[in-house]
Every structure is written in C-alpha cells, then in structure tokens.
Amino acid sequence: MKKIAFYTLGCKVNQYETDAMKQMFSKKGYEIVDFLSLADIYIINTCTVTAMSDKKSRQMINRAKRTNKEAKVIITGCMAEELKQQKTILDGVDLIVGNEDRKNIVEIIEDTFNESIDVNTCKEFWEAGNVLSNERTRAYIKIEDGCNNFCTYCIIPYVRGRVRSRDINNIVEEVKSVIEKGVKEVVIIGIHIASYGKDLSGVTLTDVVERIDALDGDFRIRLGSIEPVYINEETVDRLKKCVKLCKHFHLSIQSLNNETLKRMNRHYTVEELRDKIKLLRDNFTDVAITTDIIVGFPGETEEEFNSTYEALKEFNLSKIHVFPYSVRRGTVAEKMEGQISEETKDIRAAKLIELTNFQENEFKKRFLGKLMKVILEHREKDGFKIGHNEQYVDVLVDADDKDVVEVVGTIENLQIR
Ligand code: SF4
Structure with a gap:
C-alpha cells in the first residue's frame, strides 16, 4: 500500500481541500501518514497570500525531500498555480497540480503528468462531496471558489479563477451529514462567500444561511470572512431571523482611508462602513465584528495610516488581524509607486496590534459573569x-x-x- 502525506498552508479553504484530497486517496487504497514520517508521496497544499507563506511552502518541500529523497513531492494550491502559470518549477518538486486539476489529482499523479487547464476559463465548482475534517466539533463547509474582484494587492483571482458557486442542495446535504456525525458548528467558507450565487440564478449567501438554519439539530452556523458590501438592511433583516447564526461577522475591511481603499480597488468608503457597523450593532446584541487590515500598502502616507488608526479606534472592533503589505508578483500593486519600507510597516503594524489588544480585552470583559x-x-x-x-x-x-x-x-x- 502506498503511503501518502499532506501538509497544508494558508486558509480554511485550503484545509478543506486537503481533507477532500485525503478522502480521495484513501478511497483509492492509499495510506495517509503523518507529514514527518516516511512516505512515497508528499503533497504540499501551498499558499501565496504573503511572502512568508511562499517561504514556508518552500521549507516544506525541502523537508519532504530530506525525509525521503526517493519520494515524489507534489505541490498544489495557490503558490503552485502561480508557478504553473509562470511555467516555473522549483527544486525538489516533481509535479505541480494546478488548482483546477485537483479534482482528478489521484489520476494525475498516477499518470505522472497532465494537460494544463486555464484557470480563468474554468466554470465548474470542485464538488468534493462530503468532506470530513479532523476537528470533531466544527466542520468547514466550502460553498464557492474563486473571486471576480481583482483587489490590486491580491493574486487570488489569477490563481483560483472566477467565482464558481456550489449547488445549494449539495451544501445542505453536506451540512446534514456533518450534523448527523455530531458536529456542533458549521463554518461557511469560500474564497469570496459574499459572491455566492453570482454565477447561478436567484440564490445568494443569505439563502444558503437560511436553508442551513432551517435544518433540525442542536448546532450553530458561523460565517467565514465576508466583504462589507454584503451587509445591508435586507441581508441583516433576514440574517437576524436565523437563530443558529453566530453573532460574529468577520468583515474584510483592509483599510479605513478612502484614498488607500481606492488604490486597493475596494469598493466602499469609510462612511459606508460606519453605517454597516452600526446596522450590525443595532440588530445583533453583543455582536463581535472582527477584521483584517493591511498596513504599508503602496502610497500609504502617514496621514492615511493615521486616519485608518483613528477610525479603528472609533469603530472599536473586537479583533483586528494586522498584515504588513507583502508584494505579490503579477499584481497591479507590485508596480505601484510609493512602496513602503519594512521598518515603517512594522511600526504601523505594532501600533495597530497594541490597539487591537486593548480593544479585544475590553470586548471580552463584557462577557464576565454572563x-x-x-x-x-x-x-x-x-x-x-x-x-x-x-x-x-x-x-x-x-x-x-x-x-x-x-x-x-x-x-x-x-x-x-
Ligand atoms: S476580494 Fe480582493 S482580496 Fe479577496 S480574494 Fe478577491 S481579489 Fe483577493
């Protein structure tokens, strides 16, 4: 029996997809072993969101080769897709499997090489069936792949292609099956879940939440990261009736300065965000609003950063995940003037981390005694x-x-x- 080991970097979508690949290999009779042990095949599901994730992916390739130099090392995921498009091969890598080829990864590996598929023209959602992760209380349910937004700093639309939504009935079936197995929390994930249904007719993320909420069982629903544009009176009005939905919204905000937002190609303003946050707070008691912020985006002046800082102070969010801007090859921002020094990025990041530590603690205190x-x-x-x-x-x-x-x-x- 062939032994195969997996290593996953990056987001929950990658984790979900690794679990799906594990199931596929397991069904074909492969033995799944720990990444640090001797295996015939190592699969590294890479990430390319930051320069750090690239570095970590390379380290894991080297580690696999060190563990067994005879083994085949295969990379897939976003960094792999980028390398495939650039027709670059890395030392130690025997095969790159692009994101859209993963649904056939077993056959591809067995046949050694595959025909290339253009990620931008791919229209299908990879329906992996019911995917079980190792977490026993929480299950991640992938509802869509891809993104149409082209934020200027982001490589994702190039390596994952355009939005492909999963059939809503298949989503509901997967949720039913994990609940039957005792899962207590389902987390709705995707690359851009607010775009769910853009390629289908007449269904939206809110429909997905309502269908899951209507299922029997003692469980709760958590939304993965959502774009602020999704929050409006209509969605909030419907979501607040979903009794199983957690009062937790992770809004992908990235900056709170209108000029920076424009350069990022993000289509909302600070004023609109203020209204959306108020709308959530007015409708969900003790709601947690968390976010991601990039510091040191090209051209971010001291004034722009300070206005983001002041707005974050005012919005008083429950948690800010702070990311120093990291250049991604092939993106619009790579070529922008006004690249910020690492030192300045670190100073700005430290300032936001100090702020979020304080605000997070204050938020937690409200639950004491409850x-x-x-x-x-x-x-x-x-x-x-x-x-x-x-x-x-x-x-x-x-x-x-x-x-x-x-x-x-x-x-x-x-x-x-
Ligand atoms: S919305 Fe922007 S940041 Fe998010 S995946 Fe799409 S392009 Fe990337």
Missing part, C-alpha cells in the same frame, strides 16, 4: 479544554474538572469568570 453558550472542543492546552462562545471568544475550562469532560463536544451554558 451565562454563555459555549462549545468545548476535544483538544487541550496547558491543562485546559478550549471552547468558544458565539462571538468566538476563547473560553478555557480546567480539563481535570469531571463535569467538563462530560460536556465536551456539546453546546453548553457556561458561566464566564
């Missing part, structure tokens, strides 16, 4: 079981507490202290 619905996970860290409430605030419970062990993997009312 009874909250928490899902305790099976994993343990430093003698504590880890759980999360709807707002994705970490809740730690002493793992030696017998009462705790009994409620792992269920939704429980716990008092936060």
Whole structure:
C-alpha cells in the first residue's frame, strides 16, 4: 500500500481541500501518514497570500525531500498555480497540480503528468462531496471558489479563477451529514462567500444561511470572512431571523482611508462602513465584528495610516488581524509607486496590534459573569479544554474538572469568570 502525506498552508479553504484530497486517496487504497514520517508521496497544499507563506511552502518541500529523497513531492494550491502559470518549477518538486486539476489529482499523479487547464476559463465548482475534517466539533463547509474582484494587492483571482458557486442542495446535504456525525458548528467558507450565487440564478449567501438554519439539530452556523458590501438592511433583516447564526461577522475591511481603499480597488468608503457597523450593532446584541487590515500598502502616507488608526479606534472592533503589505508578483500593486519600507510597516503594524489588544480585552470583559453558550472542543492546552462562545471568544475550562469532560463536544451554558 502506498503511503501518502499532506501538509497544508494558508486558509480554511485550503484545509478543506486537503481533507477532500485525503478522502480521495484513501478511497483509492492509499495510506495517509503523518507529514514527518516516511512516505512515497508528499503533497504540499501551498499558499501565496504573503511572502512568508511562499517561504514556508518552500521549507516544506525541502523537508519532504530530506525525509525521503526517493519520494515524489507534489505541490498544489495557490503558490503552485502561480508557478504553473509562470511555467516555473522549483527544486525538489516533481509535479505541480494546478488548482483546477485537483479534482482528478489521484489520476494525475498516477499518470505522472497532465494537460494544463486555464484557470480563468474554468466554470465548474470542485464538488468534493462530503468532506470530513479532523476537528470533531466544527466542520468547514466550502460553498464557492474563486473571486471576480481583482483587489490590486491580491493574486487570488489569477490563481483560483472566477467565482464558481456550489449547488445549494449539495451544501445542505453536506451540512446534514456533518450534523448527523455530531458536529456542533458549521463554518461557511469560500474564497469570496459574499459572491455566492453570482454565477447561478436567484440564490445568494443569505439563502444558503437560511436553508442551513432551517435544518433540525442542536448546532450553530458561523460565517467565514465576508466583504462589507454584503451587509445591508435586507441581508441583516433576514440574517437576524436565523437563530443558529453566530453573532460574529468577520468583515474584510483592509483599510479605513478612502484614498488607500481606492488604490486597493475596494469598493466602499469609510462612511459606508460606519453605517454597516452600526446596522450590525443595532440588530445583533453583543455582536463581535472582527477584521483584517493591511498596513504599508503602496502610497500609504502617514496621514492615511493615521486616519485608518483613528477610525479603528472609533469603530472599536473586537479583533483586528494586522498584515504588513507583502508584494505579490503579477499584481497591479507590485508596480505601484510609493512602496513602503519594512521598518515603517512594522511600526504601523505594532501600533495597530497594541490597539487591537486593548480593544479585544475590553470586548471580552463584557462577557464576565454572563451565562454563555459555549462549545468545548476535544483538544487541550496547558491543562485546559478550549471552547468558544458565539462571538468566538476563547473560553478555557480546567480539563481535570469531571463535569467538563462530560460536556465536551456539546453546546453548553457556561458561566464566564
Ligand atoms: S476580494 Fe480582493 S482580496 Fe479577496 S480574494 Fe478577491 S481579489 Fe483577493
């Protein structure tokens, strides 16, 4: 029996797709082994969102070759797709499988090489069937792939192609199957889930949430990262009726300066965001609003950065994920004037990290003494079981507490202290 090992970098979509590939190889009789052990084939599902993810992907290629120099090392995922388009091969890599070829990866590997497929013309969603991850309490449900937006810093539309939405009935079937297996939280993921349905007629992300919400069972729904444009009176009005939906919205904001947003090709303004955040807060009690912010985007002046900082102070979000801008080859921003020094990016990032640490703590404090619905996970860290409430605030419970062990993997009312 051939042994195969996987390593995943990057986002939840990549993790989901690795799980799907594992299932495909397993069905064909391959034995899935740990990445650090001896295998015949190593598959690295790469990411190219930052220069750091590129570096890590290369390190894992080297590690696989060091573990077994006779093994075949195959890369797939976004960095692999970029290399494939540039017709570049890396040392240590035996085969690149492009993103659109992964649905046939077993056959491709077995046949050694494949015909290339143009990612931009691909129209189909990779229907991987019901994909089970290792997490027992939470399941990631992929509903779409690709993006039509072309933000100037982002390589994703080039390496994943345009929006392809999954059939809504298949989504519902997958959710039903994971709930039957005891999963308590389904996370709706994709590359750009707010675009769900753009290539279909008459269905939207809100329809998906409503269909899942209507299913029987004790579980909750969490939305993955969404574009601010998705938030409006109509969607909020419908979403607030979905009783299983977590009061947690991760809005991909990136900057809070209108000039920077224009250069990023992001189609909203700070004023609109202010209204959207108010709309969410008016309709969802104790809502968690989290975000991603890029600092040091080309041309970001001190004034632009300061206005982002001041707006973030005012918006008082529950968590800001801060990313120093990282040049991606082949993007519009790569060629922009006014590239910012690493030193300045680090100073700006540190300022935002300090702000978010303070705001996050203040947000968490509001739950002290309250009874909250928490899902305790099976994993343990430093003698504590880890759980999360709807707002994705970490809740730690002493793992030696017998009462705790009994409620792992269920939704429980716990008092936060
Ligand atoms: S919305 Fe922008 S940042 Fe997000 S995947 Fe599409 S192009 Fe990239």
